[in-house]
Amino acid sequence: MKKQNGGYLKTDAVHVDFVNDDGEGFILLDSLYGIEPGEGILETEYLKEEWEITKDNIILIAGDGHSFIALDYEMNPSVPEIIYIDTERGDAHKICDDFDSLMDLMFTVEDDDDEEHDDIHIPTHEEIKAWASSTNMNEVANGVYTWIQDFSMVKEDNLLYEAFAKVFDQGTEQQKITIADAMRTEIENETITNQTLIDLCLTLLRKEVGLDFIIYKEMIEENLADKR
Known part of the structure; x- marks a missing residue:
């Protein structure tokens, strides 16, 4: 070390x-x-x-x-x-x-x-945070998605919250669906328990009208209810 x-x-x-x-x-x-x-x-x-x-x-x-x-x-x-x-x-x-x-x-x-x-590049925490703070929406979405799935990164971070909200405000429907699905999976696996991030995700999903978003919202809510 x-x-x-x-x-x-x-x-x-x-x-x-x-x-x-x-x-x-x-x-x-x-x-x-x-x-x-x-x-x-x-x-x-x-x-x-x-x-x-x-x-x-x-x-x-x-x-x-x-x-x-x-x-x-x-x-x-x-x-x-x-x-x-x-x-x-x-x-x-x-x-x-x-x-x-x-x-x-x-x-x-x-x-x-x-x-x-050997050809697979595993991004560092610094790279993931750089993506999340980028002005390029594809990089922001990739940063949020990778951050969500990287167990070793702390989820209590304002940069993550801001980037998450930015994707739902400016990102494509597919980018939002990808992140919603990642959140559903990590919450189900109990690798994400940060309530602030979960509440943010649910708040943003409730603003979406597409069927996919409604389904993900309901799945997350049901999963959380089962854990209580």
Whole structure:
């Protein structure tokens, strides 16, 4: 972490001695959180509350919401253990004794599509925010869509709210439908729980008269009602 402020790793998996959704004997890990104000590992408390993680003395260093990798300082405040937290099952497993040991356990899962994946560009948070603040409506819509789907980006952000409203004010019908569908999916998967963003989405959908918008509004409202 001292050499690089988070980002993608050269490997994409870690050997473990427990079974999980990624497979038997390994977990997927292709990136680490960085250290940025309001982002990365500094989001630990926000993410713990968001995903109802009750374990204390930890710092989250990677994860997608359904599971996390964390530094666990409970046993040793100086040299934290590395643990795997499964938020869906509500349990945790020790991976190894320290970060150096974690690096020794890292490896690359063989994938026939590796060459194809190498050509895929994954936008950074800065790029996504730049799109959202662009004067080009296509970039704004793309920024909002990507921001919504990027679990690691905080949704409590005025830039996101403003860009979201801008798409519904100036964007095409297809751009609005795409974003509405993304919101529906993320709310259904409980990866978006920010009430301000949800309320904004519903308010804008209620102003639309197209059948698609009415359907998305009703689906979101029904999903929220089921969760109460």
